[in-house]
Amino acid sequence: MTETAPADRNRTQRFLFEEADIRGEIVQLGGAYREIVEIHQYAPGVSRLLGEFMAAAVLLATTLKFEGKLVLQARSQGQVPLIMAECDHRLRIRAIARGAQEATAERFDQLLAGGQLAITIDPTRGQRYQGVVPLAEQSLAHSLDAYFRQSEQLGSRFWLAADGQQAAGMLLQQLPAQLEQDNTLRARQWEHACTLAATLQTAELLQLGAADIAHRLYHEDPLRLFEPVSVTFECNCSRERTLNALASLPAAEIRELLEELGSVTMDCEFCNQQYRFDEADLSGFMQPDSPDRLH
Template identity: 40%
Template sequence: MTDTLQKFMFENAGVRGEFVELEQSWQQMLSHQNYPQAVKTILGELMAASALLSANLKFNGTMIMQIHGDGPVKLMVVECDANLRLRATAKLAEDAIIEDHETLQDLVHAHGQGRFVITLDPNDKVPGQQAYQGIVPLDGDSIATVIENYMLRSEQLDTKLWLAANDQVARGMLLQKLPKTGGSGAQVDDDADAWNHAVLLGDTLKREELLTTNISILMHRLFWEQTLRVFDPLHPVFHCGCSREKVGDMLRMLGAEEVESAITEIGRLDINCDFCGKHYSFDPVDCAQLFIAKTLTEGTSPASDIKH
C-alpha cells in the first residue's frame, strides 16, 4: 500500500485543497518509537500537517515543524522535504506520566510557555544564507488550530485543517483560500462565498470518519456537488537521512575534550538516531580519527605529529 497526497482545486473559485493519507510511513515511524497514545495522536497530526503544507511550497529544501513544550512533552519535530520524505520524533520529560485523554495544551503548554516553530532550510544555501524561521506562541488547543493561526498571521493565508491520527494511520485535509489577484468587487465577493462554503463542507467531516475512510471516498463524499480539478497524486514516504558521517560531525561539534572525557568514563559512545532508531557506535580509535580527520581537513597537523 502506497501513502498518498491528493491535490485538487475548485473550478471557478479561489480555493485549493489537499488530502493526505499516511499509513506505511506512519507505521515505519512508529516501529522505532514507543510513545504514549496521546503523544502518537498529536505527532501523527503534526506529520500529516507537515506533508500538506510542504506540498504547496515551491522550495528545494526541508520544512521543519517543531513544538517546544513546557509540560511532559518537551519537543516534537517533524521534517518533510520537497520530495515528501518524512521523519518525526518526540522527546518526553524523564518523569512524564501521560494519560490517553491528555490534550495538546496538557502535554506541551501546561505553563503557557509552549512555542511553535516552522523552519525552511534550503538545500542550496549560498555562503552566509540562513534558514528562514518563524516562531510564534502556541496559540490554539489543537495542531490544526495552531497551524491555522500561524498561517494567517505569518503568511496572511486563510487556511483550514482537519487532522486525525491513531496507531494505524494519520490523515488530514487542507483547504486554502488563494491570494487575491485583483478584479472586480463582485469577484472578490464570489471568492469569499466559495471559501466560506468550502469550509462549511469541510466542517461536516468528523474525526472518526477521517480515520476510517480513504481519501478518494472522502473527497467524493464532501465535494460531490462541486466541480473539482484533481491533480496526479503524490506519494509521501518515511525517510531518515542520518549517517555515521553526520553523527561524527555532531561529535566534532562537542569538541575533542568533551568526547575524550566521555570515552574515558564509559569506554565507547553508543548513539541511537531519534528519528529511525539506527545505532552508531564509536570506540576510542574511532573518536581519535574524527579529530585527526578534522585537523587534516583544516590544513594543519595534529600536535602529536609535529616534529621538533
C-alpha cells in the first residue's frame, strides 16, 4: 500500500544500499515549512525557493558529525538579494529571504541572478568553515551538485521540490570504499543509483512517503531503511541575545528612542518574536564616563 506524505510531516529518513557504498536521505517538511513562509507572506516563487533551501539545509545537516549548525545562503543581484536556511545537528531549522518584498519572478535565474552560493559549517567547538561557488546552474539542486563536484569530495546529488505547502528533498551520496574497492564498479553503482533517482517526479517527491519513494526507485536493490528523525522549526533568538545586540548601539541613540517612545522594541526577523526593553532594562549598559555609547 502506497503511503501519502501527510501535510504536516516534518522529518528526514535515511537509507543505505546493502551492496554498494551509497547512502540516501529523504526530507519532507510540512507544518514547519508553512510556519516559516507564513511569517513573512512571501510571493509564491520566493516561498518555493525558500522551501528548497530549507530541504537542502536539512539534507546537508544530516552529514554533520559534530555539534553545531550548517548555514546555506545565497546572495544575488536578482529579485532576492539574500536567502538563507540554517539547520543544526538536532535538525532545528529556521530560514528567511531578505529584501524579497517586491519579488514576483517564478524562475530561479531571475530570483537569484548573478548570485553566489555559500555553505557555512559552524561547529560548537572548532574552526568555522565556508565554501563558496557561483550560482551558475538553473536550480538550487544543480548548484549544489556543482558545489560538490568542485570540492572534489565523494559524489553527491540533490533533488529538491517545494509548492508553498510542502517542501521535500533527496540526497544521494557516495561513501568511502568498504563494500566495493574496484573504482570501475563503484562508478557503475553510482551511475545506476543516480539514473534511477533522476526518474523521480516532483509530485512523487512531495506527495509520497519516504519509504515509498525509496521502494519506487530501488525496489530491485537491497536497501536498509532507518527510522525517521523529526525536523522542527525553532529560532535561537532570545531576550538576552537581543539585549546584547542593543548594547552595540550608541547610547545617544538609545536615549533618544527611550525619550520618544518610552521603550525600545526589537523584532526577530526569523520568527517575529518581539522583545521590549524599558529604561530599567537598558540603564545597566550605560557607562557614566562614556555617555555617547553603550558597552
